[in-house]
Amino acid sequence: MTEIRAVGFTEFGDPSVLRVVTVPMPEPGPGQVRVHVAAATVNPTDLGFRHGGRRLPDGVSPPYIPGMELAGVIDAVGPSVPSWQAGDRVIAAVSPWEPGGGAQAEYRVVDADQLARVPGGISLEAAATLPMNGMTVRAALDMLALPPGSTLAVTGSPGAVGGYAIQLGTHEGLEVTADAAPTSPADEALVRSFGARHVVPRGGEAAAARALYPSGVDAVLDAALLGPAILPAIRDGGQLLAVRPFQGETERGIEISLVMVGQHLHEAGRLASLVDLVSQGLLTLRVAEVLPAERAAEAHRRLAAGGVRGRLVLTF
DSSP, rough: OOOEEEEESOOOGGGGOEEEEEEOOOOOOTTTEEEEEEEEEOHHHHHHHHHHOOOTTOOOOOSSSOOOOEEEEEEEEOOOTOOOOOOOEEEEESSSSTTTTTTTBSSEEGGGGGGGEEEHHHHHHHHHHHHHHHHHHHEEEEEEOOTTOOEEEEEEEHHHHHHHHHHHHHHTOOOOEEEEEETTTTHHHHHHHHSSEEEEETTTTHHHHHHHTTEEEEEEETTTGGGGGGGGGHHHEEEEESSSSOOOOOOTTOOOEEEOOOGTTTTTHHHHHOOOOHTTTOOOOOEEEEEGGGGGHHHHHHHHHHHHEEEEEEEE
């Protein structure tokens, strides 16, 4: 039996539990392809997966393999997949809560409806940073359904979700207010480069937003997980879109929704539309650093420490 390398762990805990392990080579079934993974990112979701606390479905057994987004080259195609062939460069968002594990493996079987093509001018390392966070923001903006001219505040703006939210929101005609650390001119310059109309200081987002918009903004995309502290920024009857379960109660008729990217992993058309925006220069792919898979524990520690701009990418 052929074996492949993957980042994995057999018990939950701190980053020290991560190892490069070997697992059987997966085989594609009907409607699936096998991707030779060139790059897989490390996201906050991976830290939570490694730490434990969420019940694993039946069939998911150790070694557990983290990772939710990958880029690579198709090397095998299962039955009933007419649109893909070996050699195609692709990206996908996948779930580590499935038998076979997540993205951080040399080879990963992927359903055809999860795939989008990577144009030749985009590196696979950069392309790997798009699927999970890009689809999170795409789904979030679709849920908010704000008409052009609406006001949107984004928290955690310099991060991966925040950056895509500013760029996608601006592209769709929204007036976006971003946040940045008052001690970081580089972060302010970064979020302005994404198209933010206003930049407010981190830690005082709600008061600063109300100073700009006395009635409050139409909606907040809360990538920084501020929770109830950001509600005063929102107008009566406005919306808050959370990327993690909201801890608290709403007020003044504000509608609170949760975006869960795991519900949007099989929406290849949406993912392809994001790739088109990258090709047009309307979305910016950001790689913080490329690391070999053997340094996965280091990547987890760095991400947990904060301040990473872009995504840490593991290669195989």
